[in-house]
Every structure is written in structure tokens, then in C-alpha cells.
Amino acid sequence: MPATKKSFSGFGSTAIHAGHETGENYAHLTPIYANSTYVFDTAEQGMKRFKGEEDGYIYSRWGTPNFTEAENKISALESFGIVKNNQPLQLKTILHSSGMAAISTLMLATLKPGDKVLSHYSLYGGTQEFLNIILDSLNIESVIADLRDISVVKSILENDPAIKLVYLETPANPTIQCVDIEAISSIAKQKNKLVAVDNTFCTPYLQQPFRSEVDFVIHSTTKFLNGHGSAIGGALVGRDLDFMKTKVTKTHRLLGGNSNGFDAFLLVQGIKTLELRMQRHCSNAFLVADFLNNHPQVAKVNYPGLESHPDHEVAIKQMKHPGPMLSFELTGGLEAGKKFIDHLEMCVRAVSLGTCDTLISHPASMTHYGVPKEDREKYGITDGLIRMSVGIENSEDIINDLDQALQSN
Ligand SMILES: *Cc1c(COP(=O)(O)O)cnc(C)c1O
Numbered sequence: 001m002p003a004t005k006k007s008f009s010g011f012g013s014t015a016i017h018a019g020h021e022t023g024e025n026y027a028h029l030t031p032i033y034a035n036s037t038y039v040f041d042t043a044e045q046g047m048k049r050f051k052g053e054e055d056g057y058i059y060s061r062w063g064t065p066n067f068t069e070a071e072n073k074i075s076a077l078e079s080f081g082i083v084k085n086n087q088p089l090q091l092k093t094i095l096h097s098s099g100m101a102a103i104s105t106l107m108l109a110t111l112k113p114g115d116k117v118l119s120h121y122s123l124y125g126g127t128q129e130f131l132n133i134i135l136d137s138l139n140i141e142s143v144i145a146d147l148r149d150i151s152v153v154k155s156i157l158e159n160d161p162a163i164k165l166v167y168l169e170t171p172a173n174p175t176i177q178c179v180d181i182e183a184i185s186s187i188a189k190q191k192n193k194l195v196a197v198d199n200t201f202c203t204p205y206l207q208q209p210f211r212s213e214v215d216f217v218i219h220s221t222t223k224f225l226n227g228h229g230s231a232i233g234g235a236l237v238g239r240d241l242d243f244m245k246t247k248v249t250k251t252h253r254l255l256g257g258n259s260n261g262f263d264a265f266l267l268v269q270g271i272k273t274l275e276l277r278m279q280r281h282c283s284n285a286f287l288v289a290d291f292l293n294n295h296p297q298v299a300k301v302n303y304p305g306l307e308s309h310p311d312h313e314v315a316i317k318q319m320k321h322p323g324p325m326l327s328f329e330l331t332g333g334l335e336a337g338k339k340f341i342d343h344l345e346m347c348v349r350a351v352s353l354g355t356c357d358t359l360i361s362h363p364a365s366m367t368h369y370g371v372p373k374e375d376r377e378k379y380g381i382t383d384g385l386i387r388m389s390v391g392i393e394n395s396e397d398i399i400n401d402l403d404q405a406l407q408s409n
Pocket residue numbers: 098099100101124126127169173198200201219220221222223232233234
């Protein structure tokens with residue numbers, strides 16, 4: 001008989017086994033479902049499936065066994081070890097074609113014209129543009145403030161009843177600023193607002209927003225969850241199961257941002273090593289931050305593990321470890337930054353993050369190119385800022401590569 005155990009005391013075992021259902025051929029891994037549609041035995045059965053009276057797949061935009069496995073794995077990890085009202089927390093995840101698709105579903109399922117979103121500086125570039133271009137055109141305004149100041153959160157929520165959703169990203173891209181999930185969500189809940197957290201940089205291994213009263217967690221699974229840079233994907237996780245099964249599922253199906261069998265298969269395999277990879281990403285990042293922080297050509301390091309980081313306290317309160325992401329500025333500014341990037345021999349010059357390889361990018365000319373310079377600088381994204389997703393290579397190779405590239409200046 002195939003294994004059937006469903007709950008585990010360790011996060012790593014959960015990442016490996018949760019969500020897997022043995023199929024009729026007892027394949028060890030769920031095979032890739034490459035079909036677009038599913039067959040009914042009878043008209044009656046088709047009718048029952050559409051009505052939701054019988055479980056079963058109908059059409060691959062709506063779901064496949066590969067999506068279900070990834071969704072149940074992510075739900076198990078985001079709820080791992082969380083007990084609410086003496087019951088293990090139940091979550092529902094909907095897999096998407098990308099992180100942006102998950103964000104689109106979230107926004108369009110929860111907001112209508114006249115509503116407002118409260119968010120903070122220095123969001124993922126695509127999210128910021130989504131707020132500015134798509135939501136703005138639907139007459140959904142975003143209020144952007146420094147939510148690290150809790151008195152600001154209080155006063156905005158008290159004075160602006162049109163705010164429906166509080167949207168957080170912590171740590172935020174690419175300045176690694178952190179906001180206090182617990183403090184903000186408890187104020188938001190008193191005012192009956194919805195709260196969503198983009199947990200892409202942390203993954204549930206480092207941070208579980210559902211420990212606080214948040215309603216939704218978003219992931220770009222493209223990053224650490226997949227972990228190998230082999231597929232684009234996104235996840236929208238929610239705690240209100242009825243709302244997730246009705247309005248959110250409907251919105252997702254109609255917007256059409258579904259994943260596919262191959263990408264979902266790659267995601268499931270990637271998640272199995274999440275715990276081990278995150279441990280290595282994090283221990284390497286700690287050493288890299290220390291190296292850069294002590295280097296004479298480095299003007300500033302943004303890494304929440306450093307006591308000098310303005311959000312150090314919040315980061316260590318809500319994260320298991322300061323994480324794998326950091327950014328820094330060279331004393332020589334933009335020109336020195338370009339020279340440094342061009343001289344890297346092992347670290348990869350690319351946007352994105354969360355792969356086994358160390359990735360280095362230049363936000364001002366790449367990920368945040370679409371954000372006006374004036375806004376960028378207000379958010380701390382200066383022309384000379386360099387962002388690093390520290391990989392799982394051996395730390396001495398990463399540091400040696402940075403060292404030799406810095407010597408080019
Ligand atoms: C990459 C990313 C996104 C967008 O995800 P895609 O999979 O590229 O659509 C959203 N938020 C954060 C924090 C990201 O890093």
C-alpha cells in the first residue's frame with residue numbers, strides 16, 4: 001500500500017509529503033497531466049460535477065491533479081503548526097500562472113470601484129505598477145504611506161473608510177524594508193479591513209503571516225518555492241474557505257491565470273527541498289552581508305540581520321532568520337556598481353530571485369525601470385543600489401567572486 005500519513009511534526013517532512021495523493025498506477029510522483037479536459041461517464045455525472053455535488057476534474061483551467069498537489073502542499077506549509085480555536089488552521093490555495101496573476105485575482109476579487117488599497121513604499125515593481133495602472137483605471141485608488149510607523153497606519157485607517165484592503169510585502173523589494181505584520185493586521189482587523197501579505201521573499205519556512213490575523217498570503221512561486229528558476233508560477237492562499245471557494249475561485253477561473261501541468265510538477269519537486277535550501281540560502285546570506293558590511297568600497301548594506309538595519313527588531317520578531325535577500329550600495333555609486341556587476345564570474349547577472357544560483361541585479365535599470373525616478377528615490381531605490389539573492393553555492397565561492405569583482409574598481 002502507498003503511504004497515507006497526512007500530518008508530520010517537521011516542516012521538512014511536510015514539504016516533502018503533504019499534498020501527495022497516490023494515483024491509480026501507484027506512480028511515486030504525480031505524473032504530468034497534459035490534457036485540457038476530463039471525461040464524464042454520463043451526462044448525469046457531468047451535471048453533478050458542475051454543480052459541485054461530485055468531486056472530480058472538469059477542465060484544466062479550473063484544476064488538475066498537479067495543481068491540487070501544489071496547492072495542498074502550500075496550504076500545509078503556510079498553516080504548519082498553527083492552531084486557531086483549538087483546531088489546526090485550514091487554508092485554501094489557488095495556484096496561478098504567475099505571482100502577478102495571483103495578485104490580479106486577489107485585487108479583482110476583493111475590490112470594486114470607489115474602494116482604496118493601503119500599501120507601503122518599495123513594493124515589487126510589478127505590484128506597484130498594477131496599483132498605478134490597472135487599479136487606478138478602475139477608480140480604485142492606492143494610498144501609499146510609510147507603514148513602518150504604526151501611528152500612521154492607525155490614523156489612515158481611522159480617517160479613510162474607503163480603504164478595503166491593506167496590502168503588505170515584507171521584507172520589501174529591493175530595499176529589504178520590513179513592516180510589522182502583527183501590529184498592522186490587528187489594527188486593520190479592528191476596522192474590518194482585509195489584509196494580504198506577499199510572502200515571496202520569506203516562504204513559510206521563515207515567516208507565517210497567518211499566525212497573525214491576515215486574510216490572504218501571496219506568493220510568486222517562481223522564486224524560493226520552486227527554487228530552481230525552472231518555472232513561473234503564483235499562489236493565492238486564503239483563510240476564509242467559503243470566500244476562497246466562491247468569489248475568489250470564480251474570479252481566478254474567469255481571469256484565466258491558470259498554471260499548467262509541467263510547471264506545477266516542477267514546483268512540487270522544488271518545494272520538497274525548501275527547508276534545506278532556505279537554511280543554506282540564509283546562512284550564506286549572513287556571511288555575505290558580513291563580508292560586504294566590512295568592505296571599504298561598500299557604502300551601505302540593507303540586510304535585516306544587521307543591527308544597523310532600521311527594521312532589524314521587526315525582522316527578527318516575525319522571521320525565523322533575517323533571510324536570503326540583501327541589497328547594497330558601493331561608495332563609487334552607479335558607475336562602480338556597473339563595473340562590479342560586469343566583473344562577476346560566478347554570480348549570475350539576472351533579475352528574479354530564489355534560485356540555487358546567486359543572482360545579482362540592478363533595480364533602478366531593471367526591475368524598477370517602470371517606476372518614476374522620483375518615486376524610486378523616495379522609496380530608497382537609488383541609482384547605485386545592487387540587489388542580491390544569495391544562492392546555495394559554497395559561501396567561499398560567492399564571497400571570492402564578490403571580492404574579485406570589487407577589486408575591478
Ligand atoms: C517576482 C515577484 C512577484 C511577481 O511574481 P511573478 O511570478 O514574476 O509574476 C511578486 N512579488 C514579489 C515579492 C516578487 O519577488
